[in-house]
Amino acid sequence: MKIPSPVCTCGTVLTLLSLLALFQTTTARKNDIDIYSLTVDSKVSSRFAHTVVTSRVVNRADTVQEATFQLELPQRAFITNFSMIVEGVTYPGNIKEKAAAQEQYSTAVARGESAGLVKTSGRKMEEFQVSVSVAPAAKVTFELVYEELLRRQLGVYELLLKIQPQQLVKHLQMDIHIFEPQGISFLEAKSTFMTNELAEALTIVQNETKAHIRFKPTLSQQQRSPEQQETVLNGDFTVHYDVNRTHSGGSIQIENGYFVHYFAPEGLPTIPKNVIFVIDKSGSMRGRKIQQTREALIKILDDLSPNDQFNLVSFSSEATQWRPLLVPASAENVKQARSYAASIEAQGGTNINDAMLRAVQLLESATRAELLSSGSVSLIILLTDGDPTSGETNPTKIQKNVQEAISGQYSLFCLGFGFDVSYAFLEKLALENGGLARRIYEDSDSALQLQDFYQEVANPLLTSVTFEYPKNAVEEVTQNNFRLLFKGSEMVVAGKLREQSPDVLAARVSGQLHMQNITFQTESSVAAAEEFQSPKYIFHSFMERLWAYLTIQQLLEQMVSASDAEKPALETRALSLSLNYSFVTPLTSMVVTKPEGQEQSQVAEKPVEAENKHRNVPSGGGYPDLLMPGRSLFRGQAGASGSLPSFPARFVPGPLHPPPRPPYMSYPRTGIPQLPERLLVSVPSVPVVPEVFLEADLKTKETVMTSLPPVIIVPPPVILLLPGWFLDRLCVDLRPSQRPLSLLSDPDQGVEVTGQYEMSNKAQFAWIEVTFKNPQLQVRATPEHVVVTQDKRNSAHKWKETLFLVMPGLKMTMDTSGLLLLSSPDKVTIGLMLWDGPGAGLRLLLRDTDRFSSHVGGTLGQFYQDVLWVPPVAADDSKRTLRVQGHDHSATRELKLDYQQGLPGTQISCWSVRL
Structure with a gap:
């Protein structure tokens, strides 16, 4: 369920409370449609993924309600089936030629209805949506099936699943089965919504050729907090993996009279x-x-x-x-x-x-x-x-x-x-x-997107690549000539085996290296290949469907650059395959039938990238920072639940002259104290400035939200807990510099932290970069976003979006507060966060610092080596000299804000050192 944030333009508490009541009523009403079961079953066989999403809902209201099934699926996927079961009756989606469904489509458009049930959503996804009216206590089952061939980019395959139930689900389960006869060399699962509690619901079992990933959270694990009946499940669940390869680079797999040939050789030099x-x-x-x-x-x-x-x-x-x-x-x-x-x-x-x-x-x-x-x-x-x-x-x-x-x-x-x-x-x-x-x-x-694209084409390995097979063995082969092969990618050729084909299918791949021609040869026994398949991990005729999918994709691509004379033949063949294998492609439509007496049948059509031409609309909600006369002001962000701030105030134009800091009630210089014309009340719960006030004009009954120029205590760039018997905090102030700093370096831990502290509009880290050697991982944080790099594969994440990534020897998490932690049982924990309190900016946290080795160094790392206090020479105990590896630093006892707690007003006393 998605409800836009309401905007209040009223000036009274009564109207605001009425709006909140309406909001809660609407929310409750929409929650009458209860998703009691949601399952995702994805089977990946030889890179071809078959995903079934099943949602079961019940109407718990005493009136007819509308149930909406909404799902995001990858843009390169083809929907193959959709059905609704309403009160035991199945209403299927029928795939037809687009022209045959055009009349229904046009009729729906003429009525002003949304005829296209599939639309582009985000960078990689499309959104499928269908609604149906449900009687009281009635149940509906929605089931959507889609298929896609996973492409290899920058050395990995990606299976992306979108999880957005928008409510707590009693039975929620995801099962991902991967079967790769070549052997699985690398596997990781990550998510944008995972928490430590949800991580307990995730299990990964893997052997040489198979993997099973299961995610089955309980209701309490899904819940945002015990007080809030809201789900934390809203985002991406991604699986990355790769397979074993040889220098011959080829793997031929055969199933049910069809073959697929994967080609991605290892060890080739890059062509200039x-x-x-x-x-x-x-x-x-x-x-x-x-x-x-x-x-x-x-x-x-x-x-x-x-x-x-x-x-x-x-x-x-x-x-x-x-x-x-x-x-x-x-x-x-x-x-x-x-x-x-x-x-x-x-x-x-x-x-x-x-x-x-x-x-x-x-x-x-x-x-x-x-x-x-x-x-x-x-x-x-x-x-x-x-x-x-x-x-x-x-x-x-x-x-x-x-x-x-x-x-x-x-x-x-x-x-x-x-x-x-x-x-x-x-x-x-x-x-x-x-x-x-x-x-x-x-x-x-x-x-970053531009850089990622360049990385895909930065390392050409082969040119003029040609795949050859015995003519008496195969037919209807997909594209078998390619101009370029880039490092980290893969070429895929599929085809049919002839009825009288040899027992062994041989293949020859030729291409050009930098200074010479090269030929690769591989072969596969038809009988042995079919015996090796595991029925548990595959679906019926998956390789035939893979061949059809790949053929259609290539025909659609050829149509883009084909001449007017060539297009009809290409379109005819692509349409025929789309209908034969029940794929929703740009040439076909799915007619979704509804129960009698409801809205007319709707039509689902695959969106085309070229049609998606509109101006960007900023995403996200929030409340306006600009004031307009007569409009309520809600500054700051809503809470985790998305609730509205609790204090309204009307903006009154004109200059404000706030009195000095306390007392807030002003008195005349002589005579008896009088009732002030304006009374200021502190409203510390509004997280916009260090102190915000509501000013009430007791004569006009107007109220004004304003702020005083307070004495601001800001946090330092870095807070360290000194090692050993010191057990005291050190607040490190860094001098702005145009040159990067080596903040931490511990070769024994295999970790390095660098950063640049600059003075632009305000002193802050322009960036902080954390690099791990084993596993190889780099995290670069800026005030705009966090970029994670693995083997030259980049992924960008906005601050305060949830992230969970587990790999051997390292765990990375980020929560909605904006705290990103990189931790391991035997390594120091490094934290990064975007502090948005006073002195806002990028901050660094260090935990488990006792795990640093004796070789730790760097601007901050030096404090975990030889550190001692020089005995004071004066009675003033608020000033000391700290000797670090033979160098003396002046330290002053000061009050600072503690960004480590994530609370804007938390203060600590620490020794402040300027480096």
Whole structure:
């Protein structure tokens, strides 16, 4: 259940209480539909996932209620079945050709109803939703089935499940079965909602080829707190895994007359690349977009290999190249390119045509001058946020010009920034030229998205890859020619076995390394392969369905860049397969039947990326920071339950002249004390400023929310608990610096903490980075977000979203207060948090510091070595000298706020040292 936060514009407590009563009544009414069972069963066999979500609900009201089934599923998944069981009668979803369902669809639209039951939701997901009226005490069962082929990106496969029951569920269970004949080499499960209590409900059992992940929380484990009947389950549950590989790189698996060939060889050297970055700097990129683009480009330039060559083309109404020719990615050239990237400013129109032709000319000039190394790979990476507005503006002509210029020699990758870009135009531009298109979502981690994409194409391993099979053995093979294979990815080919095929299926994969051709050969016994399959971990004819899924996906992709003459044949075959295997694709629709007497049947259609063109709408709710006359003010954030702040106040225009700090009642200088015209009452529960007051005008009966300029006590950047017999707190104040600091380094623990403390608008950490060697993990925190990196795979998380990640030897958690902890039974616990009290900023916490080894060092680590107090020479015991590894530091006893407790008003007495 999702209820938008109400906004109160009233000026009286009575109206606010009425609104709260209405809110609670509405909530209770919607809760009359009780989900008493929710199960997710996902079976992954050879990377192909079959997921069944079943929700059972009952209407506990004494009137008819509407029950809504809502689920988010991956965008690359195809829905294969949906059904509702109402009072023992099954109402199935029937998949039809889109044209056959068009009449029902048009009728629903004409009535003003929502005809499309599936819509794009977020970056990777689509939302399926259907509603049905339920009689009192009646039960309904919803069941949705979808399938997808998991793609390998940056070395792992990802199974993403969205969990949003929006209420406590008596029986909630997730079962994920993974079966990989190659053997499972790596497995992890993480979640954005996991708590320590919920972690007890998670079990993982794994052997060489199989894994079973079960999540079965009790009602108490799901509950936010004993006082709040609300669920904490709201977010992502993600499984990452990889499989064992050999230098031959090939694995052929066979089931029920079909085969699939996975190819991702290990140990190949990276091919040098020649890359042109084409950067849109038109006026629409002004502000955050160009800032994030500069940030990402600087990081990408640092990741270039010394064997690479590169150049930059920036464009608005005109295109400008950084250097006349491509240059090697030497340290000096990269340094100069970083300076150039940092100076890019946004203004002018969008001349994509000239910019692309300029990039191609640079590669052609380098080829003619024999500047490109033999066997190297040439790439063009275009980043733009808008439609062409300068020069050639006809998208079809631009596509034609670029295709003719590239002429199959180079690969083009198009990144569309935000939702205003014409994604269909960029997708065709990329697919026609051997690349792909990707949308970059306009968010705080846009720079990270750009870096992640670059990592996917940063390391080409093979070019001109061809898969060959005996013609007498196979038929109807999916795409078997590929331009490029990148490190961390995988090529997949599937097909049918002929009836009289040999007992052994042999395959030959050929490609080009940097300076030579290479051939891989592998084979698989048909009888042995089918015997090896485990029925418990697979579903019926899964490999046939995998073949159909892959074929449809490739046909849909080919249709994007096909000519008008080629499209009908591709569409006919894709439609036929979609109907035969009951897939909801862009060519089919699912007609959802409802019980008689209810709304007409609804139609579910798969959304198309190119159709999703709308401006971003800021997410999240909250209360306004700007005051308007006559409007109530609710400053600060709602509580964990989402409840409204409890104190209203009306804004009265005009200057305020608050009296000095206590007493709050002002008196005349002579005579008998009189009733003040204004009375101030402290309201410390409103967490906006250190002290907030309600000012009541006793003559006009008006009230005003205001604040006094208090004496602010702020927390230090770091609070340390001194080791040994000191058992005292040390508040460390750092001097702002443009250079990163080595805060902690313990080689025995395999942990290092660095950070940059700067003075901009306020003194705070610009970033803190924690690096673990075993397991290899890096966490980089900024005031905007937290980025977790594993094997060059990045994931960004907003502060105060729940996160739970468990891997061998390390656990990472973050809760809704914004406290992120990295802990291990035998390691020091490192905490990061975004403090939003007085002196707001990024803070560092250290726990279990007795686990530091004798080799710990760094700006903060030194305090866990040789530390002693120098005997005081004066009677003033509030000042001391602290000797750390032979260096003396002045320490003063001071009162500071303690950010470690997470409470804005908690004060501590500590020894303050400035470093």
